[in-house]
Amino acid sequence: MEPLELTQEWDKTFPQSDKVEHKKITFHNRYGITLAADLYKPKNTQGHLAAIAVSGPYGAVKEQVSGRYAQTLAERGFLTIAFDPSYYGESGGTPRYLTSPEISTEDFSAAVDYLTSRTDVDSERIGILGICGWGGFALNAAANDPRIKATVTSTMYDMSRVNANGYFDAMSADDRYKLREQLNAQRTEDYRDDSYARDGGVLDPVTDDTPQFVKEYHDYYKTERGYHRRSPNSNEGITKTSVLSFINMPLLTYISEIRSAVLMIHGEKAHSRYFSEDAYKRLTGSNKELLIIPGANHVDLYDNLNVIPFDKIDGFFKNALK
Template sequence: MTKTFETYSNIQSQNIRFRNRFGIEVAGDLYLPVGYETQKNPAIVVSGPFGAVKEQVSGLYAQEFAKNGFVALAFDPSFTGESGGAVRNVAEPVMFTEDYSAAVDYFGTLPYVDRERIGAQAICGLSGMALTAAGADTRIKAVATTSMYDMSKSMYLGYRNGYTDEQRAKLREHVSQQRWVDVDNGASETGHYSSGYHELGFNADGCIVTGESLFPEKLPEDADPVSKAFFDYYCTPRGYHERSINSTAAWTATTPMSFYEFPLCHNIKDISPRPVLFVTGENAHSRYHSEEAYEAANEPKELLIVPNADHVDLYDQKDKIPFDKLVAFFTENLK
C-alpha cells in the first residue's frame, strides 16, 4: 500500500532491512536528501506513533528531514508492520528501545552518513523508547519527541497517573490471567495470541474493559474527543494503513505486562549533556507526558508547546508541526 502522505519527487526513498542485536529483521524506509552521495551527511532515526507504521507519521517526518538535508530513516518496530518477529502485534519496551540503537548501527554502515552526527526523532508512544535508548546509547547526539507518550506510565498509571493501587492490582491480575488463556489455547505452539487493549480501562462498575480491535468500524456519536481525533486519523483515508495496528487490529492481550515490569525513561537524566527537545500541542491530552519528561531531564533541554494544536494535529498537519524548529534543533546539534 502507498504512503499516507504526499511524497516529494526530488527525495529518493529506499525500502531497507537491518537486524537488531536480538536477530530480528527491522524494516525501514530510508529518505535521502538531494546530493547525499557527495558528502558525509547528518542522519536522523524516526519512529512512532505506537501502533503505526513507517508509511504513516514517521515517514512524513523522515521525508521532511530529508528535504532539509538529513539522511532519515523511518522504521517499523519489531513485531509490527513489515518488520520481523514470529508473534505479531507485540509491543515490547526493551525491544523497541533496541530498535532505535539498531537503526543507528545501520546508519553506521552507510558511507554517506557521519557516525558522529546521528540524532533520533520519536512521535507519540515511541518517544519513551527513543529517550531510553538515548540515555544509554551515546551515539545518539540529540533527541526530539513530538506528542510524547510514556507508555509505561500510560498503561500502568492511567491518564494523568490517576489509577489507584486497587486498580493497578486489577490490571496485574487481568493480564496475568490472560496468560493462562493463551496457554490453554496453545498460543506458544501456534503463535496466535489473543488480542486486547494495551491501555486497559474500567467501566462504571470498576471492571476492566478490553476488546479485540482498538477502534470500531463506526465511532459512536457520543465518543470522547480523544477517541474521535485518533479515529479521524487511523480509520479514515487521512491516515489509514492496512498494516497499522491502530487502523486494523489490536495488540496481543498480554502486551501490557512488559510495561508494568519495565518503566521507560528511568535513565532520562543520562542523556545530558546531549540536548533534548520536547514538542507537544497546547490542547493535547498527552501534554503532561512531555511536561513530566521535561522536568525529569537534565539540561540542555527545551519544551515547545505548539499553540492551538492537539495531540493528533502533530501527526500530519504541516501548518502546525514545527518542522522549522525541529530542523534548526538537529542542524545545531548535529554539526
C-alpha cells in the first residue's frame, strides 16, 4: 500500500466520544489505491463484533458526516469505520478529487475486505451505511457484494441520474449533448494544461435567489457547523470531468436483485427525496424499508441529532446482523 500521512490529532466537526476507542487505519481497494479511515470500537468489548463501514456525503470527508454516524453507532455496540473515498481526503489515488461510479462503489467492497480480515469482526455480520451520493454507491455495492448483509442509506442521491438528467429529470437529450461538449472541451483543456479543473465546491456566497437546497448545503459545508479543510465541498470541489463517467455508466442497475436487508431514510422536505422513493420502488423482498422523516430537509440528516433516527438505524442493524 502507498504510504499515507494521516493526521493524528482530533480534527473532526463533532466532539470525540469517551465511550469508544478511536484510531486511524488504512486498507486498499482492488485498484491498488490506499484508503484512510477512522476506526471506532466500543470500549471494553470482547469477541467478534458486528461491523459497519460508513462513507459520504458526496464531496465530504470522514471528519464530517460519516464520522459522526460511525462514532454514534460504535457507542451502540458496533465496530465501525468511516473512510475517505479514493482520490480525496486522506486517502490515496491520483488525480486528486476524482469520483467514479465504479471506483466509488468498489471502495465499499474494499472496506468489507478490510473488515473481514479483522479478528475482532464477525465476517458474517458486516453492513454498510452510505450518506447522500454514497447512499447510491452503497446500494450499488450491496447489489454486487453478497458479503454485505445489511445496507442503510441516508438522504440518498443517485449521482448518475442527477448528472445525466438534471434535477427532476429536466434535461433533454440536447441538453445532455451540450453538457458532453462542454465536459470534453474541459478534457482537452485539462490535458493541455496538465491539470484537472475543479467544480468550485458548494456555492459561496449565496444570494436571496439562490435555491433553498443550495443555501442548506452552504450552511453546512461553508460555515463552522461543517467546514473541513480537506472536504472538496467545503473548498474547490470535485474535478469537473468526473461527471462524464456518471452520464455514461448508470448506477443502481441491479438493485432489484439485492437479497439482503435495506433501510432507506430521507427527509420529507428534502429536494432529493425522489431519489430514495424511486429506488425503493425497485427493491424487492420483504426486508426493505423506506423511512421518511417528517419536516426534515436533505442536510438535516447530516448532523441534526434530533432528526437522524439513530434508534431506528441501531435496531435495523442489530436485527439484520444478528
